[in-house]
Amino acid sequence: MEQGKKTILSGIQPSGDLTLGSYLGALKSWVELSEEYNCYYMLADLHSITVRQVPADLRRRTLTQVAVYVAAGLDPEKNVLFVQSHVPAHAELAWVLNCYTMFGELSRMTQFKDKSAKNAENINAGLFTYPVLMAADILLYQADLVPVGADQKQHVEICRDIATRFNGIYGDVFRLPEPFIPRSGARIMSLTSPEHKMSKSDTDPNGCVYLLDKPEDIMRKFKKAVTDSDTERCVHYDPAAKPGVANLMTIYSVATGKSLDEIEAEFSGLGYGAFKPRVGEAVVELFRPIREETDRLLQDKAYLEGICRAGAEKASCAAERTLRKVYKKVGFAAR
Numbered sequence: 001m002e003q004g005k006k007t008i009l010s011g012i013q014p015s016g017d018l019t020l021g022s023y024l025g026a027l028k029s030w031v032e033l034s035e036e037y038n039c040y041y042m043l044a045d046l047h048s049i050t051v052r053q054v055p056a057d058l059r060r061r062t063l064t065q066v067a068v069y070v071a072a073g074l075d076p077e078k079n080v081l082f083v084q085s086h087v088p089a090h091a092e093l094a095w096v097l098n099c100y101t102m103f104g105e106l107s108r109m110t111q112f113k114d115k116s117a118k119n120a121e122n123i124n125a126g127l128f129t130y131p132v133l134m135a136a137d138i139l140l141y142q143a144d145l146v147p148v149g150a151d152q153k154q155h156v157e158i159c160r161d162i163a164t165r166f167n168g169i170y171g172d173v174f175r176l177p178e179p180f181i182p183r184s185g186a187r188i189m190s191l192t193s194p195e196h197k198m199s200k201s202d203t204d205p206n207g208c209v210y211l212l213d214k215p216e217d218i219m220r221k222f223k224k225a226v227t228d229s230d231t232e233r234c235v236h237y238d239p240a241a242k243p244g245v246a247n248l249m250t251i252y253s254v255a256t257g258k259s260l261d262e263i264e265a266e267f268s269g270l271g272y273g274a275f276k277p278r279v280g281e282a283v284v285e286l287f288r289p290i291r292e293e294t295d296r297l298l299q300d301k302a303y304l305e306g307i308c309r310a311g312a313e314k315a316s317c318a319a320e321r322t323l324r325k326v327y328k329k330v331g332f333a334a335r
């Protein structure tokens with residue numbers, strides 16, 4: 001890790017195949033940040049089991065996700081790419097921090113409320129303490145910044161509260177992280193129900209565009225994307241009145257670099273029939289090199305496993321330093 005550079009920690013759960021939302025909301029900006037910062041990018045598999053997973057799928061998706069990270073442009077030499085469960089310090093610090101987090105604080109987390117409504121048959125304690133594990137993830141690396149989607153900002157705030165409480169008792173152990181919502185990190189909504197976030201665990205496969213989808217599937221999904229009943233079928237940005245069109249415009253804008261005004265002008269008088277396939281084509285071209293490189297990398301399992309091993313070693317080294325300090329502060333006897 002280079003001296004003088006600020007540190008970033010972020011992660012994506014291998015809870016489903018990565019989507020256009022994962023790419024535009026996270027991965028794309030991670031690549032942009034990786035020159036300027038010391039970056040720890042994890043595969044948050046510990047977090048993913050807060051919702052029941054099929055073990056074989058979770059294992060397969062984890063290795064595929066490593067390949068996607070690299071294919072999307074994250075250089076494993078410049079960034080620490082690692083699997084969260086390979087670094088035991090995450091679970092260890094999370095336990096300690098659980099004892100410095102209040103029940104009431106966790107009860108206010110909107111993600112807990114959303115996810116427990118979605119998984120009413122499995123409202124487990126891990127789902128409730130998810131923000132504590134996330135705080136451990138961040139604090140172990142003394143991260144300055146945590147790039148997250150707007151929906152995750154509340155979790156960075158509780159992390160700061162936990163760290164402030166701990167530091168207040170024991171002195172300056174943890175650096176206080178700032179949430180960082182990248183400018184390009186648009187919130188991408190489902191193509192079939194644009195009032196909901198595009199989520200990799202969505203049960204409607206047409207609402208989600210996956211990074212590794214075949215071009216014909218991407219085109220089909222965009223052609224079917226929900227718009228609205230505006231009789232003029234006008235491509236105009238109005239998220240409240242036209243959430244489906246606004247979402248497609250956001251996607252097209254991030255994929256092509258065009259502004260919303262330029263997009264309105266480009267499709268003036270053309271209607272949704274011309275607009276939707278163009279958004280699909282832009283996404284097909286955006287994903288093509290990533291999909292091809294991922295396919296190539298997946299042929300070399302040993303290479304991908306080597307990245308995980310090296311990443312876990314580097315991450316453990318930094319994480320252990322913080323954990324040892326914490327253990328000493330709280331009074332655990334030396335080993």
Ligand code: AQP
Binds near residue numbers: 020024151188202
């Ligand atoms: N649709 C999205 N638009 C913008 N950003 C998104 N992110 C996820 N979906 C979108 C951002 O990606 C980062 C990693 O998220 P995660 O995979 O760890 O968890 P998540 O937000 O719960 O993602 P999903 O796809 O919705 O997963 P499931 O379905 O398993 O819950 C975060 O920074 C997130 O904001």
